[in-house]
Amino acid sequence: MSRLILPMQEPFKGFSRALFSTWIYLRRFNLLFDAGEGVATSLLNRVFGIRKIFLSHGHIDHIAGLVNLVNIRNLGAGDQTAGLDIYYPKNNILIERVQNYLSLTQSELSFNLKWKPLDVEEKIELDQKRGKTFIKTFRTMHSHKQLSLGYNIVEFRRRLKAEFVGKSQEEINKAIWSSGKDNVSESFEQIIFTYGGDSRPIDHNMFKDSLLLCHESTYLHPDDDERNFQQHSILSEVMETAQKGRVKNLLLFHLSLRYSVDDVKQMIIREINKKQPDYKIIFLYGDRIFDPLDNINRRGSTSFSEDEFEANEESDDKNDLLEEDQEEKNS
Numbered sequence: 640m641s642r643l644i645l646p647m648q649e650p651f652k653g654f655s656r657a658l659f660s661t662w663i664y665l666r667r668f669n670l671l672f673d674a675g676e677g678v679a680t681s682l683l684n685r686v687f688g689i690r691k692i693f694l695s696h697g698h699i700d701h702i703a704g705l706v707n708l709v710n711i712r713n714l715g716a717g718d719q720t721a722g723l724d725i726y727y728p729k730n731n732i733l734i735e736r737v738q739n740y741l742s743l744t745q746s747e748l749s750f751n752l753k754w755k756p757l758d759v760e761e762k763i764e765l766d767q768k769r770g771k772t773f774i775k776t777f778r779t780m781h782s783h784k785q786l787s788l789g790y791n792i793v794e795f796r797r798r799l800k801a802e803f804v805g806k807s808q809e810e811i812n813k814a815i816w817s818s819g820k821d822n823v824s825e826s827f828e829q830i831i832f833t834y835g836g837d838s839r840p841i842d843h844n845m846f847k848d849s850l851l852l853c854h855e856s857t858y859l860h861p862d863d864d865e866r867n868f869q870q871h872s873i874l875s876e877v878m879e880t881a882q883k884g885r886v887k888n889l890l891l892f893h894l895s896l897r898y899s900v901d902d903v904k905q906m907i908i909r910e911i912n913k914k915q916p917d918y919k920i921i922f923l924y925g926d927r928i929f930d931p932l933d934n935i936n937r938r939g940s941t942s943f944s945e946d947e948f949e950a951n952e953e954s955d956d957k958n959d960l961l962e963e964d965q966e967e968k969n970s
């Protein structure tokens with residue numbers, strides 16, 4: 640039995656069902672990716688913690704929850720004054736209609752609501768204190784009529800320089816004492832999380848080495864795209880692009896309602912046997928995360944302990960090398 644280990648080890652909640660609703664919430668960064676119907680109803684008072692929302696595109700199953708979320712932030716019994724930034728692909732008429740509706744009906748909000756249009760390859764700082772973590776946008780391939788965006792969470796990390804990999808701790812310590820930390824280790828940009836929204840298979844160069852790629856897989860079989868809109872992805876193509884991108888974990892979401900949990904599990908297992916991927920696969924089905932190789936399923940938020948989350952928050956440069964060690968073992 641393989642235990643489910645997500646690289647970020649932190650509270651993660653989400654819901655996804657193609658055509659109905661999709662959203663993913665990351666507590667560590669107080670972020671929401673997309674805002675499908677029911678997001679506020681599921682998150683309850685956690686909505687007051689959300690500081691940034693990143694929308695992938697303007698289809699209704701990804702934005703229908705915005706109006707309710709803003710209303711609850713305005714009226715509910717939580718911190719009504721904390722600001723909220725909503726980032727979205729620029730010139731998106733559908734999202735701008737929601738923005739207009741909210742400005743007409745919620746003209747006096749208790750908090751500062753900002754709408755921020757984004758283009759491809761834009762950077763948004765997440766950790767203002769240390770500038771260590773940021774979001775970077777990339778283009779996805781969904782609708783021909785509107786720009787759609789995916790999002791990487793990127794973290795500056797440190798690792799041993801190549802010449803020290805495999806050396807004993809004693810040798811490494813000695814080198815640090817004699818020539819300083821910067822001669823032994825180097826900083827690099829690690830993509831720790833990728834959210835792809837709705838898309839045809841995303842170019843693997845967009846999420847190189849991501850610790851966790853969230854990629855839609857609306858269809859399990861090529862023939863199932865019967866309307867042939869060519870806007871969504873099929874399991875086998877997603878697995879191929881994930882392999883090329885050398886991801887550590889792949890979370891599939893936006894699955895079509897026609898498939899049962901067992902259909903999804905069986906098809907993933909068949910593809911794993913065929914392709915022998917180097918990464919772990921899990922999938923978000925409704926509000927539950929499933930490991931196809933495991934019989935246990937769980938709601939996203941219960942799979943992480945608070946301790947793990949706090950430990951992660953305290954990490955500093957000194958700990959980074961240790962963390963890398965840990966990751967090698969986990970992956």
Ligand SMILES: [Zn+2]
Pocket residue numbers: 696698781837
């Ligand atoms: Zn869509």
